[in-house]
Amino acid sequence: MKDFLDDDFLLKSKTAQVLYHEYAKQMPIIDYHCHLPQQQIYENTQFENISQVWLNGDHYKWRAMRTNGVDESYITGDKPDREKFRKWAETVPYTMRNPLYHWTHLELQRYFGIKEVLNGDSADRIYDRCKERLGADSHRVRGLLAQMNVKKICTTDDPIDDLAIHRSLKADPSFDMGVFPAFRPDKAMEVRDVKQFADYVAKVEAVTNVSVETFSDYLSALKKRHDFFHEQGARLSDHGLEEIYVEEYTEQELELIFQKALKKELLSELEQRKFKSAMLVYFAEWDHERGWVQQYHLGALRNNNSRMLSLLGPDTGWDSIGDFSQARALSKFLNRLDGNNRLAKTVLYNLNPGDNELMATMIGNFNDGSVAGKIQFGSAWWFLDQKDGMTKQINAISNMGLLSRFIGMLTDSRSFLSFPRHEYFRRLLCDLFGDDIEQGELPNDLPWIGKVIQDICFNNIHGYIDWPKP
Template sequence: MQKSLFLTTSAAKRLYETAKTLPIADYHCHLSPKELFENRPFESLASLWLSGDHYKWRLMRVCGIDESLITGPQSFDERCNAYLSCVTQSPGNPLYTWTAMELSFLIGKPVTLTKENAMELYHEANEALKKRCPTPRSLVLAANVKSLATTDDPTDSLCYHEALRADSTFPVSVTPTFRTDRLINIAAADYPVYIQTLSEVSGVEVSSFDTFKQAVRVRLDRFCSLGCTLADVGVPYFPHGTCTDKQADRIFRDALDGKDVSASLPAFLTACYRFLNEEYTKRNMTSQMHLCVTRNANDVLFSSLGADCGGDCMGDTIPVSDLTAFFNESNNRGTLPRTIVYTLNPAMYEPLLCAAGSFRNVSLGAAWWFNDHKAGIEQQLSLFARTGSLKSSFGMLTDSRSFLSYVRHDFFRRILCGWMGRLIESGEFLDEDTAKEIIRAVCYENSASLLKGAIPA
């Protein structure tokens, strides 16, 4: 891409000189600790691009590409050709910019991606890939990543995290994140089986809400022993109403008996989130909440390919009264941990920002998923700045399974510098030195603070 991408003013270009060399503290991604530990070279750009990237899969389906060329048996070259035929005709979609940035990163120079030269650039990048033989670790280091937090289920063994922690040859701190989606979704058909796994890995026979809590504490201690400072949840539900531990115990036992507890799930979550917030606060962890999402909306797609295949979408908004009641209960108890809330539905930006501003420990997270394009990021920056202080933002995260996705941090930094540059050029903010301080905080320092204790000296 052009060196001046999104940098439309002289001030923006000056600010970008500060932003472009900053390291990355990636506090939310879906990279594989197993791949990082094994560190096997990537065979081709195609495997990097299309193995598990549901962003690309969704675009290809929108463009009418047959599923055999998306997730099916066709060769990677054929599938990449199909992908490039879509992305080069999708101006305004962030995938167009990200794809060009990834090609530029591999080739080692800015490129202009067009329908005519797409496959030529693809083959050039593949040749560069073969010469460099990049591995997961080399790509992370090339992106100037200092620390990253993966996404891990409470029942995961964490053996690869343990191995990475003991490996002094890799200077990047890799820590787990305590992701509770399966842990709290008592309405899932396989929940009793999941709880049996929790019993096995924790050494606690889970048969009640009390023993459930004991097992969770054991797993949290295990996660924290490996540097975990973050928790996360991304279920399509939100706590509603009151629920005592006694009521939660009855609901939990019903779930273990295989009964339909879907109607009781919002109430159970009230007790469950209350407990989790207490534990996170004790351990000085940060809680992340991904809200307003509908998972697996397409039954046919889900039944054939499973979760994370591109069938998720924006969910309904959440009543502000439910949000404030949730935060207020923990705050009254003194057990509201530092909390970052993300919304897939941008209609929730202002309600979340206003609710967050009422509680010291709560902040709006990055523009998430379908909102992490230029317009979405600028909207989020503007609203964040109008309702609070931009310097307190945690900036960009990767939220990806691809080791090439770190170019998205440069994408964000360019947008941020372009946005702030326009404020300077218009006379709305004239302190350029302070603007650079803000950029350092938003692009690295604040996110690094989330991984405190996990960042190598």
Template sequence: MAAYYIEPGFLLTNSLAVRLFHEVASSLPIIDFHSHLDAKEIVQNTGPKNLTEAWLKHDHYFWRAMRSTGIDEHFITGSASDYEKFSHWCKAVPYLVGNPLYHWSHLELARFFECHQLLNPTNAMEIWQKCTDKLASSLHQPRTLLENLNVQTLCTTDSPLSSLEYHSLLAHDKLVGKINTNILPTFRADDLFAFHNSRQFLLFVRDLELHSSSVIRCFDDYIAAIEKRMQAFHQLGCRLADLGLPTIEYKQGSSAEIESAFQRLLAGKELTIDDQKIVKTQLFTSLGELCYQFGWAWQLHIGVSANVNSRRKEELGPCTGFSIINDDSVLGLASLLDSLDRSKQLPKTVLYNLNPNNNAMFVALCGAFQDSDTTSGKIQFGPAWWFNDHKQGIESQLTTLKNMGALGGFIGMVTDSRNLMSLSRHEYFRRIFCNQLSLWVAQGDIPDDWDLLTFTVQNICYSNANAFFDF
């Protein structure tokens, strides 16, 4: 019986898996091309003061888990003290055995605090104090963590309206103390598509005018203003756009129909569902063309139905842990990719699928639009994401890609993280991946060839992403 839960063989079930992880994967640099980390925190080099600030303050994964174990909202998003929230998290953890939050929390305790106790109500105060003391150390400042984790590139997620002031400081080396990690913005385009609410859209348009020094009087003006913002992002090293929508609806319209609908929006009138689809389709197309022209990749997160619990949304606001997986087909997405491919302006694409039942469908879609005009593996089946970001979900994603695509060209995982310590999830993925490779070897699915296995691990954990994004 192992002395610790997080020990050298964690998630590694045989000697080949141990060797692949410890001799190859563990030392590779990290490229995290999708996170929700804050450039301001990195510039100011100020981290969380305690584990509640690190884990519980902003992360709806934790909130959802605590609700599922009967914790009162007062101790989740309410006015309870930081320690009270942490102690109630410790009450929840023993009920989460096998959940990725159980894995991640104990992995972070081991890696960043040399703490090997299992979280539970009995030792909550002892763990709290030990970790709080260590967080006060310079070793836990953001830049030190990035250096020690060997993070080569980290992409944040930023509104088109972001001032990008902290990315500007990073890009122009105006910091006291050098930072070796590339901290790059990502153009998060969701707000551009708010055509379902004319009031919300008008407020966004006015802000976009200010940030782009533009006047928006027609749809072409709108696209021109977006291009200006993308240019500002590009100058600061951005090479990615990002978009998360429940479905991709494709409905072509004439130029006159698009402009007529857009003018109604500018006049504060609501659009019909069909008119929304027409304007969204044109905006999708224009955004894809701009990504292609800038040489960017775009990430499409598909399959979320947000805020389905209307009462809790009204009480707590959006994005507080009440989203679900939806079950829409990929036909609209296929039509969008086809329209861009026909004009030879389809950008490099990463498709994130939230519904695991659709994994094969998405891998098949990727294969239909591969093209060597820009890079190998131009259309990527993205890493297991959100509700799939667990051991079985990662294994399922890898297995489907092995069976139907080109596993060796996969660009690897992202953390989708909200605190810097969650970058240790790259270790989590690498352990699961190395173990899965070793099991395929044992089953005879792939050769027991050390050079081939090393090549595959190096590519998927680092080299493929480095080449694909060309940061």
């Protein structure tokens, strides 16, 4: 019987162990999609305790605590940090076979050297040990990143963000890690709530000093922001969508829809879809013009619990997998861009595991040989970011594409303690390759397969993005 979370965790064969320890483990990390607060990177924040860095904003843990019967006052409420941690510690034993159980103990080991299992009995001891370690300079935010060998991070930023923190980080001679913005224009195209949209347009006017009276004005203002993001080092965009929108539209229709939205007149479902369809095309064309990578996160059914949404707001743990039909619209969208020679490098993420093979084959339709791995099936996302989900995603690429050209893992996280998820992915990857070698399904060519693994871990994403020059 193996020890829990030993050095060969998830590595079932000797070959897998060699692949991980001699090839994958040493590779740096590029986290090309996350939600880390860059303000805390700039300030090199020192957290007072483990609850502040571990529980604040982590809706994965929040959902588990609620399922375990923990009152909301210990989750998003005003209970003291130590009491919140105790409630999480009491929940952890019930998370067995959920990825949270592995992640929790990996993070305690990697950042704090704690190998004790977390539960109600160990909660106070572990809380105090973490608090002591967090008091050291090595466990300020920048130290936490350095411990995991993080070299580059891409945050997620609204077009109206001033990116002042990104500029300050770039100008800081004491900080040599790359922190880059990514253009996330979801609010710029969301016209379901016309009051919120009209308010957003006013903010676009203010930040661009452009008077927005027509749809053309609006596009000009947003293009100005896109250009500004490029100047500040952005080389990626990102969209969080239920599905791709591909309704037919005319410029006259778009102007009428835009004017209605500005007047806060409710739009029909078809009008909303036409507007979103057009905006997606414009954003994609700008990305191609600038040589960016565009990302599409598809399939989340968000804010299902209206009662809790009204109490706590979005991104607090009330989202789930949706069952949207993706194939035909995605094909039409990519084909339109490709036909006009406006298709940028593209990463597609799906949330419904039933769409794995769909995505793995869709990318092959538009990989035209101009760039290795131009269109990517992105890493297992959100609810699929676990052992089974990652394995299925890796196998789908392997069976229907070229796993060797995959750009690998990201955290998609708001926590500075999430980077062992890269290790988790790398161990699974090495175990799959190791098993194939042991079974005689792949040659015992460790130098070549080790190189492929290193490419997936780091080299592919490093070469995929046209990073700004230092």
